[in-house]
Amino acid sequence: MAKIRIEKLTKIFGPRPKEGLRMLDAGKSNAEIREAGHAVGISDVSFEVEQGEFVVVMGLSGSGKSTLIRCLNRLNEPSRGHIYIDDEDITTYDHDQLLKLRQHKISMVFQHFALFPHRTVVDNAAYGLEIQGIEPEERRRRANEALELVGLKGWSDSYPSQLSGGMQQRVGLARALAVEPDILLMDEAFSALDPLIRRDMQHEMMLLQQRVKKTIVFITHDLDEALQVGDRIVLMKDGRVVQIGTPEDILKNPASAYVERFVENVDMSRVLTAQAVLQRARVLAFPGDGPRTALRKMNDDNYASLLVVERDYTLRGTISVEAASKAVQDGLKTIEPLIEETPSIPINEPLMSIIGILSEWRWLLPVVDENNKVLGVVTRAAVLTALAENTPDKTTSAEPESEPESEPERSDAA
Numbered sequence: 001m002a003k004i005r006i007e008k009l010t011k012i013f014g015p016r017p018k019e020g021l022r023m024l025d026a027g028k029s030n031a032e033i034r035e036a037g038h039a040v041g042i043s044d045v046s047f048e049v050e051q052g053e054f055v056v057v058m059g060l061s062g063s064g065k066s067t068l069i070r071c072l073n074r075l076n077e078p079s080r081g082h083i084y085i086d087d088e089d090i091t092t093y094d095h096d097q098l099l100k101l102r103q104h105k106i107s108m109v110f111q112h113f114a115l116f117p118h119r120t121v122v123d124n125a126a127y128g129l130e131i132q133g134i135e136p137e138e139r140r141r142r143a144n145e146a147l148e149l150v151g152l153k154g155w156s157d158s159y160p161s162q163l164s165g166g167m168q169q170r171v172g173l174a175r176a177l178a179v180e181p182d183i184l185l186m187d188e189a190f191s192a193l194d195p196l197i198r199r200d201m202q203h204e205m206m207l208l209q210q211r212v213k214k215t216i217v218f219i220t221h222d223l224d225e226a227l228q229v230g231d232r233i234v235l236m237k238d239g240r241v242v243q244i245g246t247p248e249d250i251l252k253n254p255a256s257a258y259v260e261r262f263v264e265n266v267d268m269s270r271v272l273t274a275q276a277v278l279q280r281a282r283v284l285a286f287p288g289d290g291p292r293t294a295l296r297k298m299n300d301d302n303y304a305s306l307l308v309v310e311r312d313y314t315l316r317g318t319i320s321v322e323a324a325s326k327a328v329q330d331g332l333k334t335i336e337p338l339i340e341e342t343p344s345i346p347i348n349e350p351l352m353s354i355i356g357i358l359s360e361w362r363w364l365l366p367v368v369d370e371n372n373k374v375l376g377v378v379t380r381a382a383v384l385t386a387l388a389e390n391t392p393d394k395t396t397s398a399e400p401e402s403e404p405e406s407e408p409e410r411s412d413a414a
């Protein structure tokens, strides 16, 4: 049984959603519908999320990600379609049933999590339990457990202002976890964090998920993040689902409609170069490394290959995890004989041609200087993300400000 089953879900914003639905059924475009004074939030979305699954929803700005996730706890009222949670259609829930659902079964974490500045960390984390009317001692205990889960043990009596942005976001996560929901909805929960902290949070989120096994629906703009954390990825475009698959499926099939769109709009991508997506090569192998050393280096960072360089960073090639494993079996002393010849690009290589190279080359692509010394690497995910972020492909030019994100919590409290 699916934990969440979404059936032909449509959300039209505006005063007369029925009229918007009629226009949709008549095959009108989102733009035409918008001209008539409605906005298509999502249209005919169907998919299922299994118990314990980590599903990532991706798509450009305005593609309907937040609308979708907010329909799942009915912060947005669906215009048509059904949402089954544990096989119960929550679109028919009345006010009391909804409150119960939000208080016990589904928690949500936002990008800008509004912590109460005058409450301690533990009281912030206990907020949801307080709403449930749980006794102070019990809620302190459960809030402390949740804080420990997110790595904030010992911070209970501090105030939010004493915490870094990343730590505050963890308090938000702890608040969501403290009510022990089955389902966690996360709307760009890590997007405001700086990249390094975001990486930590992604990593911890995965570890956390292994322990608590929630069903998670997680929104992000960031393909790297999606590939990192998702069991499956749902790609949205113009309110519709354009592709659903495992990270592997998505990467193997970069010609999906969504990715094609990124690449179609070539203007920016011609201007953008490798410079824009250059990453530090965090781990490198040397020709004299033993195969076990190479494997361990890969393992530590979860890489499927490593670049091999001389001590002065001159590029030699690539060693893959398969080759290194085989070298261990064959009892080779060093990886030297197994180094694969590797394409490289200069720092001013346009992203468009990098896409071409990456479709043929599955490992890390090195960026080199004029002396063939490695400056860094680019990854397929980084290139696609950069193209996506720089593609003028918003569905709306004048997008209405969405509601302040602390709003629903206040309404919960009411």
Ligand SMILES: Nc1ncnc2c1ncn2[C@@H]1O[C@H](COP(=O)(O)OP(=O)(O)OP(=O)(O)O)[C@@H](O)[C@H]1O
Residues within 6 Å of the ligand: 013, 014, 039, 040, 041, 042, 059, 060, 061, 062, 063, 064, 065, 066, 067, 068, 221, 395, 396, 399, 400, 402, 403
């Ligand atoms: N409250 C609202 N009133 C009217 N239109 C809305 C409202 N909220 C969203 N929309 C419209 O619905 C569409 C989907 O918006 P949504 O916020 O779900 O996109 P998103 O994928 O979350 O974008 P972002 O990445 O920018 O957060 C957009 O066209 C948007 O203008």
Ligand SMILES: [Mg+2]
Residues within 6 Å of the ligand: 065, 066, 067
């Ligand atoms: Mg959004």
